[in-house]
Amino acid sequence: MRIALSHRHTAALLFIAASAIGTSASAHTGAESHIHNSFLSGFAHxxxxxxxxxxxxxxxxxxxxxxxxxxxxxxxxxxxxxxMLLVGAVLGLEGVALPAVEPMIAASLLVTGLLVVSRLRVPGLAAALGVGAFAVFHGVAHGYELAGSDSAWLTLAGMLTATVLLHSAGLAAGWALRHRHVWLARAAGAGVAAFGGALLAQMA
Structure with a gap:
């Protein structure tokens, strides 16, 4: 059976394809940290x-x-x-040490990927607190990299802007696919979960 996708669905697929890339590359895990010192570099990170x-x-x-x-x-x-990403970044800038930062970042991929696959519904505040807990570790990792930089806040502003845009991309893709072709979004979620699982396995 031939499946026809509209331009809207095609655009959605472009957004979620990046989230399903299951490679061992990572911004922090097993990679050398970089100091960012501009809005643009923070946005790109x-x-x-x-x-x-x-x-x-x-x-x-x-x-x-x-x-x-x-x-x-x-x-x-x-x-x-x-x-909570911003909260975590401030903690990192202040040198607050949190345990298991890299494993928690990897675990966030596993959990959020499974949430996409399952389409689990939880109360709004629980959703914010749940993903926010993981976001703290993403933010701390950024903050550690920026500690001592004269342009830390400008760089964080770029990171936060990119974060909002990436969330918006996911929202747009999910909304476009939630009624038809939802399996595509779930496949992307499975890819994200597999990526997180692979990173955790590397750390074991």
């Missing part, structure tokens, strides 16, 4: 760090797939993630 990109897009996908309707239901997860 989540786009080229597959662990961050996959997690942020997956949060948007899950929020769209699990939402009962358009509106506030869509925003709990993305807003919670972005807010």
């Amino acid at each position: 989540p786009l080229f760090g597959l662990d961050h990109l996959a997690a942020m897009v997956a949060v948007g996908l899950w929020s769209a797939l699990a939402a009962r309707s358009a509106g506030r239901d869509l925003l709990w997860g993305p807003v919670g993630f972005a807010a």
Whole structure:
């Protein structure tokens, strides 16, 4: 049977394809840290760090797939993630040491990927707190890299802007696919979960 995809669905696939890339490359795990010192470099960092990109897009996908309707239901997860990412970044800048940062980043991929696959619905505040807990570790990793930089806040502003855009991409893709071709979004979620599982296995 031939499946016809509209331009909207094709665009959605382009957004979620990046989140399903299951390679061993990662912005932090097993990679050398870099000091960023501009808005543009901060903006680019989540786009080229597959662990961050996959997690942020997956949060948007899950929020769209699990939402009962358009509106506030869509925003709990993305807003919670972005807010706690900033909190974590501040902790990292201040030198606050958290345990298991890299394993928690990898675990965030596994969990958010499974949330996309299952389309699990939870109360809005629980969604924000759940993904927000993982976002703290993503933020701390950024903060550690930026500690001592004269342009740390400018760089963080770029990272936060990219985070919002990646969440929006996931939301748009998930909303476009939630009624028809939802299996494509779930396949992307499975790819993200597999990516996280592979990273955790490497750390074991």
